[in-house]
Amino acid sequence: MIVDLPDLAATQALAGIIAGALVPGDVVALQGDLGAGKTTLARAVIAALGHRGEVPSPTFQIIEVYDPPAVRLPVVHADFYRLTHPAEAGEIGLDDYREGAALLAEWPDHAGGFGHEPACLTIRIEIIGNVRRAIVEPGADWLRRGLWQ
Numbered sequence: 001m002i003v004d005l006p007d008l009a010a011t012q013a014l015a016g017i018i019a020g021a022l023v024p025g026d027v028v029a030l031q032g033d034l035g036a037g038k039t040t041l042a043r044a045v046i047a048a049l050g051h052r053g054e055v056p057s058p059t060f061q062i063i064e065v066y067d068p069p070a071v072r073l074p075v076v077h078a079d080f081y082r083l084t085h086p087a088e089a090g091e092i093g094l095d096d097y098r099e100g101a102a103l104l105a106e107w108p109d110h111a112g113g114f115g116h117e118p119a120c121l122t123i124r125i126e127i128i129g130n131v132r133r134a135i136v137e138p139g140a141d142w143l144r145r146g147l148w149q
């Protein structure tokens with residue numbers, strides 16, 4: 001699935017679809033270079049889940065948590081860029097954070113990757129020339145939800 005992201009409204013539309021379907025245990029794995037638009041998409045998902053106000057980039061904190069009632073379900077927004085080894089994801093307690101929550105993960109490969117999980121929705125954002133687009137790869141659980149048929 002390819003979704004063109006010409007502007008912020010397009011990112012927000014994609015985020016709205018994701019937010020509407022998101023359940024605890026899900027992972028949205030956000031791939032793409034620096035500046036691709038990963039944080040922008042994560043912010044839009046968190047906003048679509050109900051959060052109002054700032055969504056700080058987790059670049060330095062690595063993990064930011066959003067809990068109901070401000071959002072529809074618990075959400076963990078992570079940026080694993082600064083991890084030097086996937087094992088560090090365990091050391092910072094990622095499994096505990098993920099309990100009962102959905103995970104929005106930037107630089108997922110730095111945490112060992114999540115593509116093997118059926119509840120993982122992989123989104124790779126590419127910028128080619130002036131054109132920004134998302135390549136969406138739903139895991140089995142996401143395919144069953146029939147969002148992109």
Ligand SMILES: Nc1ncnc2c1ncn2[C@@H]1O[C@H](COP(=O)(O)OP(=O)(O)O)[C@@H](O)[C@H]1O
Pocket residue numbers: 005006007008010011032033034035036037038039040041106132
């Ligand atoms: N769909 C889009 N259309 C136009 N600009 C975008 C879009 N998505 C992101 N941007 C802009 O690109 C820049 C980098 O986005 P960001 O989400 O911080 O990237 P990343 O987290 O991948 O490093 C920001 O200035 C943001 O406003």
Ligand SMILES: [Mg+2]
Pocket residue numbers: 038039040057079106
């Ligand atoms: Mg980012």
